[in-house]
Amino acid sequence: MEKRRLGRSDISIAPIVFGGNVFGWTADSRTSCNLIDRFLDQGFNAIDTADVYSAWAPGNGGGESEEVLGDWIASRKRREDIVLMSKVGMWEQRKGLSEANIMAAVDDSLRRLGTDYLDVYFAHVDDKDTPLDETLGAFAKLVEAGKVRTLGASNYDAARLDAALDVAQQNNLPRYEVLQPNYNLHTRDGFEGELESVATERELGVVTYFSLASGFLTGKYTSKDDIAGTDREAMLEGYFDDRGQRVLDNLLEVANDVGAKPAQVALAWLVQRDGVTAPIASARSLDQLDETLGAATLNLSDEHMLKLDAAGG
Structure with a gap:
């Protein structure tokens, strides 16, 4: 399996990252452990979680995704086989990036x-x-202590990311090596342009979240009529404007041309796009995971890449 380097770090990952937001939510511990096994068996290695995952599930409060991953680590004894990513700063119980909060959150x-x-x-x-x-100084202490190998930034705009990289350089501190933006075939303005330029010029790895636009790019729903009255209506109705419908129609056409699922094509577009290291994608079943991972070996032609680019540009 092809591996791609994360920024200037010594860490390399396969071109799809498993999104652990489903662990402890739509996938229980046993199912999650089986999914991780299959993911590794297919040659992939990076798993993304956060302290706040899966706080949104009924009866949860946060930390459940990390706990499920902990179950896998304890039962499989394969910690060295995975590139483990987690996050701090969003969860209400451990909110912000003060030194005190970072130090407490990482130990949790x-x-x-x-x-x-x-x-x-x-x-x-x-x-x-x-x-x-203060934030970068706290992260530096974690790197020095061996608790963290490298650092990443999620939901930063271009100016703040650039400033953070400057602060690290000026103070001889470990820098952010990975950017995690909301980016997909439909949602492009937040990354393309200034933020992408900073990531490219300063040699950051880019690992995208919401890579399938909350399910819009799976092809399960092909028009606004398909989501009417469903639990997805509120989440997806905003995607079905003229531009969104054009993106979806072109995605479906390309999928038909290459004989692949729309989700595979949407992920393959990210895998093949210059400047993207890997998309994050989740799965709740082994069949769904196998389908998702097929994107890594789907080779889109220049013509198909341009067609998808033009539809969402």
């Missing part, structure tokens, strides 16, 4: 995960109330 995450280090630790959100040198 490590305890739930049953490991003594994270491969990548992300600032989940930009905390503008905390000076960048």
